[in-house]
Amino acid sequence: MRYGISQEILLDISFTLEKGSFTFITGSSGAGKSTLLKLLYLAHLPSRGKIRLFGKDVTKINRSELPGIRQRIGVVFQNFRLIPSLTTLDNVALPLRIAGASEVQVKEHVPELLDWVGLGKHLHDYPETLSGGQKQRVAIARAVIARPSLLLADEPTGNVDDQIALKFMFLLKELNKIGTTIIVATHDETLISRFDLPRLHLESGHLNFPEGSVTNGAIR
Amino acid sequence: MKSFVKPILPLSSDPSNRFLPWIIGFMVWLATLAFAASMILSNISKNWEGVLTGAITIQIIPSENDDTQILKNKTQKLLALLSKIPAIESASVVTLDEINKMLQPWLGEKSLSTELGIPIPVLIDARLKKNMVINTDALSASLKATVKGVRLNDHALWVDRLLEFTQAIRIVALTIMVLVIISAITTVVFSTRTGLTIHSEIIELTHFIGAREEFIRNQFSINTFKLAIKGGLCGLITSSATLLFLGSIMEGVGIGLIPPVHLTAFQWLGVGGIGLTAIFISTVTANLTAKIILRRMT
Numbered sequence: 001m002r003y004g005i006s007q008e009i010l011l012d013i014s015f016t017l018e019k020g021s022f023t024f025i026t027g028s029s030g031a032g033k034s035t036l037l038k039l040l041y042l043a044h045l046p047s048r049g050k051i052r053l054f055g056k057d058v059t060k061i062n063r064s065e066l067p068g069i070r071q072r073i074g075v076v077f078q079n080f081r082l083i084p085s086l087t088t089l090d091n092v093a094l095p096l097r098i099a100g101a102s103e104v105q106v107k108e109h110v111p112e113l114l115d116w117v118g119l120g121k122h123l124h125d126y127p128e129t130l131s132g133g134q135k136q137r138v139a140i141a142r143a144v145i146a147r148p149s150l151l152l153a154d155e156p157t158g159n160v161d162d163q164i165a166l167k168f169m170f171l172l173k174e175l176n177k178i179g180t181t182i183i184v185a186t187h188d189e190t191l192i193s194r195f196d197l198p199r200l201h202l203e204s205g206h207l208n209f210p211e212g213s214v215t216n217g218a219i220r
Numbered sequence: 221m222k223s224f225v226k227p228i229l230p231l232s233s234d235p236s237n238r239f240l241p242w243i244i245g246f247m248v249w250l251a252t253l254a255f256a257a258s259m260i261l262s263n264i265s266k267n268w269e270g271v272l273t274g275a276i277t278i279q280i281i282p283s284e285n286d287d288t289q290i291l292k293n294k295t296q297k298l299l300a301l302l303s304k305i306p307a308i309e310s311a312s313v314v315t316l317d318e319i320n321k322m323l324q325p326w327l328g329e330k331s332l333s334t335e336l337g338i339p340i341p342v343l344i345d346a347r348l349k350k351n352m353v354i355n356t357d358a359l360s361a362s363l364k365a366t367v368k369g370v371r372l373n374d375h376a377l378w379v380d381r382l383l384e385f386t387q388a389i390r391i392v393a394l395t396i397m398v399l400v401i402i403s404a405i406t407t408v409v410f411s412t413r414t415g416l417t418i419h420s421e422i423i424e425l426t427h428f429i430g431a432r433e434e435f436i437r438n439q440f441s442i443n444t445f446k447l448a449i450k451g452g453l454c455g456l457i458t459s460s461a462t463l464l465f466l467g468s469i470m471e472g473v474g475i476g477l478i479p480p481v482h483l484t485a486f487q488w489l490g491v492g493g494i495g496l497t498a499i500f501i502s503t504v505t506a507n508l509t510a511k512i513i514l515r516r517m518t
């Protein structure tokens with residue numbers, strides 16, 4: 001993978017994650033964690049190599065198939081990427097509406113989920129009036145509202161205090177229990193050490209497999 | 221197509237949202253007035269054409285020593301001759317009263333022959349049978365052979381001029397409408413393109429969340445549709461008001477020669493149709509612009 005005409009940022013990376021797994025992508029800042037996630041949520045195509053998602057080679061599919069695959073992926077972006085002109089409720093409802101859900105479904109599920117992440121009182125607030133932790137919870141709610149099969153989170157604990165970081169990790173554990181495949185990119189060592197999870201370690205664009213880390217290093 | 225009405229992109233705060241309705245309104249106003257002008261002219265020319273074609277005017281110019289009796293004899297001779305020509309339906313003398321009425325706007329209440337002392341020519345109005353053509357040269361010659369000092373006016377030349385004139389006006393009106401449509405399309409293309417640029421980040425996000433192209437396109441067409449309705453209605457209301465106002469002024473002036481400046485009910489429908497067309501064109505343009513640019517963006 002490379003950006004424009006730059007050097008290749010990710011090289012010789014090859015791994016397979018099982019359905020229902022929970023994996024950390026670790027590595028220092030600039031190692032290429034975000035870039036790897038971008039490849040996974042199809043924001044970029046790799047300059048060479050293959051990426052298989054849900055059994056399909058996404059480097060070869062028709063562009064009309066992209067939305068369908070993306071709708072099965074939930075992303076918590078590094079800087080949340082909430083839409084400033086939409087309320088909490090409408091931000092979280094976005095994936096449902098994009099997927100063509102009815103307003104009845106939106107009214108039923110969105111307030112319930114926001115209640116669960118502790119934002120029941122902020123349904124009609126706009127992002128700029130929310131604190132960092134609240135924004136993060138909105139971003140998480142948006143990532144999971146449409147029950148994705150694959151959840152990607154980029155430095156989800158970067159902007160919030162430990163308390164919320166832990167709460168978030170437990171929420172992910174719950175989602176993982178019901179079958180969601182989860183990948184969390186982070187350089188937060190305390191977070192990594194708190195959870196005994198397999199990790200993909202990136203070092204200047206190369207993949208390292210620390211002892212017993214990843215489920216399976218098979219080449220695909 | 222699953223259309224989605226709830227706006228995701230904050231298009232309503234775009235600068236173009238403020239001026240687009242005004243521009244569309246102005247375009248509709250201009251286009252409807254151009255359309256109405258050409259319609260009114262064609263109404264008028266149809267009126268005139270109806271009166272002028274199928275009629276011939278014959279003048280008997282009195283010579284110096286013609287007295288009333290001689291003129292009357294000449295007139296009788298001509299009428300007798302005309303009644304024998306098969307193509308002519310009827311021929312009758314235009315009475316002095318009628319002439320006075322026609323000239324009243326210019327001469328006021330004075331009556332021609334008595335007060336002004338001008339010898340007036342006798343006018344004979346001959347109506348042709350429907351769809352009949354007559355050889356005016358031959359007729360003129362035979363009339364002249366019967367009575368001296370006869371002049372024949374057929375109105376074909378006038379009608380031709382009139383038709384040329386209204387045709388020219390119609391072309392001008394059509395050109396205005398075409399220009400208006402082009403500039404409306406350009407405006408919508410421009411504002412859609414700006415919108416796509418301003419909101420590219422949110423658009424990218426919606427792509428990542430799995431939005432299909434139509435979803436984003438509909439954002440633009442629905443927004444433009446709303447603005448075009450606003451503008452189109454304003455344009456229609458102001459142009460209707462303009463037309464009614466002009467119509468009432470013309471009526472007040474009461475120039476007898478110009479038929480009333482009115483549109484028929486059917487033509488009013490046409491005016492409404494222009495408003496609807498503007499809304500339709502704007503919406504489709506926004507949609508297609510978004511389609512083309514989105515294809516290029518990703």
Ligand SMILES: Nc1ncnc2c1ncn2[C@@H]1O[C@H](COP(=O)(O)OP(=O)(O)O)[C@@H](O)[C@H]1O
Nearest residue numbers: 003006009027028029030031032033034035036
């Ligand atoms: N949009 C971009 N254009 C060019 N280079 C980029 C871009 N995004 C990231 N990079 C470069 O790619 C490398 C990996 O970045 P990133 O994936 O963001 O690392 P991480 O998320 O692990 O901190 C860095 O050297 C960074 O400068």
Ligand SMILES: [Mg+2]
Nearest residue numbers: 033034078155
């Ligand atoms: Mg990063």
